[in-house]
Amino acid sequence: CNDLSGIERIYAMRKKAVGLLGNAKGAAKPIPFAEDTCVPPEHLADYIVEFRALLDSHGLSYGMFGHVDAGVLHVRPALDMCDPQQEILMKAISDDVVALTAKYGGLLWGEHGKGFRAEYSPAFFGEQLFGELRKVKAAFDPDNRLNPGKICPPEGVDAPMLRVDATKRGTYDRQIPIAVRTSWRGAMECNGNGLCFNFDVKSPMCPSMKITSNRIHSPKGRATLVREWLRLLADRGVDPLKLEQELPEKRASLRSLIERTRNSWHANKGEYDFSHEVKEAMSGCLACKACSTQCPIKIDVPEFRSRFLQLYHTRYLRPMRDHLVATVESYAPLMARAPKTFNFFINQPLVRKLSEKHIGMVDLPLLSAPSLQRQLVGHRSANMTLEQLEALSPEQKANVVLVVQDPFTSYYDAQVVADFVRLAEKIGWQPVVLPFSPNGKAQHIKGFLSRFAKTAQKTSDFLNRVAQLGMPMVGVDPALVLCYRDEYKQTLGDKRGDFHVMLVHEWLPAALEQTDNREVSGEPWYLFGHCTEVTALPGAPAQWASIFARFGAKLESVSVGCCGMAGTYGHEVKNHANSLGIYELSWHQAMQRLPRNRCLATGYSCRSQVKRVEGNGVRHPLQALLEIIG
Structure with missing residues (x-):
């Protein structure tokens, strides 16, 4: 194979294989305690037969792969490993594998993985060679500081070797009640494969790990911290599931406010609480959700991050900015009635200084002026009520597309929605902008889960009613549309209903069925992918390219990581430097080498970040299509 991309795909599959193996269903997970044995290749077939017979005799499932040559x-x-009997079984199988490998004249360690099997070192190396190894160890590490307990101790130092039956993670995990372990799957099932320790700036996972180089700011680090937090809760007799069940009925009271104020005061004075360490790691998460698809185990950090934040803030006060972010869908529509007035206010140096110092928010976005409502005055797309839509005949409904609003595009980037209305008309459809109904994603991100559940249910009821009309529903922002499919389903389950909101690139192919394809020519356009979209819908860039090609335009997908904005993350003072640093890793370089007027981005956050850093923004691909059609 001479195709470089094909070769890279094959190697990527090999690299992810171990992680994918760890995604097996059920409590039993493939454990790397008997791997990396090596026998002379001529004995390998017989060795495999006996190895399999050994594992089969215990009724175990297993993954077997390696380097046959x-x-x-x-x-x-x-x-x-939470089952004490299976932990004992691990030691018995280890002893049998050691004996089997010796029978075939093999090596216990073909490449790596000594670790907890160091107890076999004396027998494996033999008395003489083991003694020489101890001399080498003594020469370079006489105090036994480097990986103590592995391979051998220094000569003259009586230190024990690590053992297979030593205390392991399962010993601690089993202290967490089964119901809690099952419910907090995202944290509990991380197998430590470390694929999130990724410094490839063009990879979407994990931006906070890339910019900090700190493993607590990775999916693996966050999962490990939450698992220990759950164990400590269990040790203190606290049931997080019970606390979560009580939250919707629990009303805020003066007593709880006083308690949270007192706890926060003590925390500010330096009183230790392990929860603060977990909170610090969670605060660095951009909630981009790349881990939920790119991690082989599908560890969804934003999901358990929201649950942690909800419980953490039953004990400690929330910062004011959390409340402002969570209520944005309440006040944005009101401010949009007089956008110039509010923009003038927000732009005042004193207001910006107060916002930065006392609220912790920086570079607050300005409202669209004119507003979407103003841009669509007199347009039929904004004048139809739900009742009028329901009264349409089947023939009339066949040509209608319903535009689902989101708070950020409709109120802070309204031109995109207005241009989608114009694009739909250009290709022969009748667009109707639905009344705004809050999405709730900001509430979910900040851990207002009880409030989010109410928002999600109300909007689901509305969209399910609309879905009965049988007309396509389309939204323009990936993060908000995908929230309907992911967070809504996680929170509401069957109560979500079966409505479906499409993204623009999902709707256009069917909407353009009657359009003749043109010959592709001219200068290309460049698409910068939105983290959540390109990881949840990896085919999106190719679909956009196909749509552009239909109109004779070439669209190239630009390989970049995260833009660093991620909703309100980039607007928070404590994240400001990291936000700009993440943007610098890949987006800035690409923006400098490509013509800005040909660069496109589907995400509102991405376009906001480009405008903030570069001084002028980029457009949504639907806006480029509108220009191409003319």
């Missing part, structure tokens, strides 16, 4: 095997039997 070198006789190396990587075997991962599936065990539930």
